Amino acid sequence: MRGHHDMGGLPAGPVERSEHDHALWEKRVDALMLLLSAPSRRLLRVDELRRNIEALPPDAYDRMTYYERWISAIANTLLQRGVITADELGRKMAAVAARGKDAP
Amino acid sequence: MTTHSHPHPHETLPEHDERLGYYQTMEIAVRELLIAKAVFTADDMRRAVEAMDARTPAQGARVVARAWCDPAFKARLIEDGTAAVGELGIDMGETRLLVVENRPGVHNLIVCTLCSCYPRMLLGLPPDWYKSRAYRSRAVREPRAVLAEFGTVLPEDVAVRVHDSTADMRYLVLPAQPPGTAGWSEERLAALVGRDAMIGVTRPVL
C-alpha cells in the first residue's frame, strides 16, 4: 500500500508560496534532531524519525505541521529506545503546561 | 495539505502571549528531560540554534559565484560536490552533495517527495512550500506547471530534469550565469543567486 507520506505524482492544488519565519520552538526541534543524531550521541537515527512520521494516521499527518510531526517522532523514538519513559514525559509535559510559559 | 500559517510573534520575542500548544509543550518537556539526564547541555542547544541561524542561502550563493568565476572549481564541484564545498568550509555531515548544472537545453529541479530532504548546510531551513503536499506531489509529475507557478516558463527545447532526493544525496542546482555579468566579482555575482534558483524553481535575473 502506498504510504500516506509517499505522495509523488498524486493530484494536488497550486503551490502556496507564503512562508513563515521559524518560531524558536521549531528551530529547537531541528536542533534536537541534530544533537541527538550526532555521531557522538547516536541516540536516534533520522530513519527512525521518518518511520515514526510515516506511521502517523493520515489525518494526523495532514493536520500536524512539519515541526509538530518531527517533535512527535523524536519523542516516540526516544520512548522506543528507552531514553525517556512515558511516565516521565507525561509528568514533565503536565508540569510545563502548568507553568504556562516557555522556559529558557 | 495546505501550508500551516503560524500566528506566532517573531522568533526573537518572548512567547508569553499565548498558551503553549501540545507539541510546543512536548518540545520543552523533551529538551528539559534530556538536559536533566545530561544528554546535552542548554548551552549545546543554544549553540545549535545559533549555528542554524547562521546557515542561510548566502552559503550556497558563495558556492555558485565561485563556480561561475573559477572553471576548475566548477569542475571539482560537479565531480564531487561534498569535497568542493568542503574547500569553502561547508561540512555536509553524513550526507553527500550532488551539484546539478543548468546548461543550455537542461533545467534542473529538486524535490523530496517522501519527506523534505534539503541541503540545509548550504541553504538553511527549507521554505514551507518545499515541504508542502502540493510541491511534493506535483513537482515530479508536472514540473513545468509547477515552474510556471513560480514564474519560470521553459520552452520545449529545454529539457526539465527533476531530482527526487530519496536517499543520502542532497542536491544543489548550479544556475546558469546570467548574460552580461562576465568579469563581475564573486560578491556581486553571489548577490544575484537566491535560494529559489538553487532549488531550481527560478533562474537568477539581473
Added chain:
Amino acid sequence: MSETATLAPRFAPGARVSVRRADPPGHLRTPWYIRGHVGVIERLCGAFANPEELAYNRPGVPKQPLYRVRFRQREVWPDYRGSAEDKIEVEIYQHWLEPA
C-alpha cells in the same frame, strides 16, 4: 557483521534496470510512483547502510550500493505533458533493482 561490510555493486552506469514492484511494510525510500518502471543507471552514489533497517535501530549492514537512476518522464506518467527529453532521476538502493 562488520559495520563496514558492503555488498558489491551489480550495475554499471548505462545499465538498464527496472524497479521492483514490491510492497513490503516498514520504512521505505523507493517512492511508489517509480516502482515497476524501467530506467538507466546514471551513476553509483556509493554504498550506505540500509535505511529500511536503520529505521528499526538495526545497523543496516551490509551496506547497500545506492544508484541514481534516470527515467524518461513520458514513460513514467501516462499523461505527461512536456518535452520527450524531460527526465526524472531518483536514488534507488540496489536491492530494489533488477536488470531490465
